Amino acid sequence: MRVLITGGSGFIGSHLSNILLKYGHDVYIIDKKRNNFLAPDKQKTIDLIDINVNDAFFAQSFDMCIHLAALVSVQKSIEDPVDSFGNNVFTTLKVLDICRKHNIKKLLFSSSAAVYAEKDSPIVEDDPKNPVTPYALDKLTCEQYIQMYCSLWNINYLIFRFFNVFGEGQNPEYAGVVSAFNIAKQKNEPLIIYGDGEQSRDFIRVDHLCQCIVGLINKNVNNEIFNLGSGENITINNLAKQFGNNIIYKEARKEIRYSCANIDKFKNFIS
Numbered sequence: 499m500r501v502l503i504t505g506g507s508g509f510i511g512s513h514l515s516n517i518l519l520k521y522g523h524d525v526y527i528i529d530k531k532r533n534n535f536l537a538p539d540k541q542k543t544i545d546l547i548d549i550n551v552n553d554a555f556f557a558q559s560f561d562m563c564i565h566l567a568a569l570v571s572v573q574k575s576i577e578d579p580v581d582s583f584g585n586n587v588f589t590t591l592k593v594l595d596i597c598r599k600h601n602i603k604k605l606l607f608s609s610s611a612a613v614y615a616e617k618d619s620p621i622v623e624d625d626p627k628n629p630v631t632p633y634a635l636d637k638l639t640c641e642q643y644i645q646m647y648c649s650l651w652n653i654n655y656l657i658f659r660f661f662n663v664f665g666e667g668q669n670p671e672y673a674g675v676v677s678a679f680n681i682a683k684q685k686n687e688p689l690i691i692y693g694d695g696e697q698s699r700d701f702i703r704v705d706h707l708c709q710c711i712v713g714l715i716n717k718n719v720n721n722e723i724f725n726l727g728s729g730e731n732i733t734i735n736n737l738a739k740q741f742g743n744n745i746i747y748k749e750a751r752k753e754i755r756y757s758c759a760n761i762d763k764f765k766n767f768i769s
Contacts, residue, residue: 505546661726
């Protein structure tokens with residue numbers, strides 16, 4: 499299968515590219531930085547927001563587009579919601595237009611658990627939505643555009659709501675709490691916790707996440723939304739105890755208290 503990945507040199511994109519290559523897929527990417535594992539003719543090094551949807555790069559009979567490119571910083575989305583909208587919603591519309599104009603019949607999209615409303619038990623896919631940051635609202639808006647656009651133009655889609663992804667190669671600037679704690683551990687610095695630390699999260703390793711995505715690709719599942727997490731959660735305080743460093747508590751950020759994925763739907767489709 500010939501696969502186009504936006505954000506293919508990023509944290510998740512580079513892992514997913516490597517796994518798809520191992521499964522024998524023909525992988526092409528668009529990213530602001532180069533991917534060292536791919537030949538130059540299989541890469542377009544450009545910011546997706548600047549790309550021309552009629553670029554000849556897309557005339558290569560792609561079977562699928564996996565859209566991972568995004569502004570992933572929640573805090574930056576709060577500070578500059580216009581930039582967040584441009585890099586998330588506007589670029590997604592561009593990708594949809596690319597799929598339509600170049601006859602790419604399947605789109606996979608990386609959404610986020612941030613779209614959900616607060617809930618003190620594991621979240622299922624049809625639970626209420628209540629985005630509380632520009633980033634979360636961008637992701638939910640993208641989902642709705644994808645469902646509408648794909649229905650209009652006969653394009654299949656899969657939407658993945660990622661929970662807290664961590665692993666090798668995560669950018670320290672945008673690192674989740676696991677990676678941030680690992681960096682502090684290596685530097686023998688105190689761990690920074692925002693709020694009282696009793697907020698809990700569902701953490702999934704990036705390699706496990708990518709295997710979940712590939713599993714659904716191999717099953718040829720279409721037009722569904724999936725939670726992708728571990729199905730387990732842990733408080734930030736209990737996570738911090740595993741590192742053994744001193745802890746500094748800072749003022750709480752605007753975030754939900756409890757987040758855990760119900761992954762029964764994924765298990766049912768993959769079995």
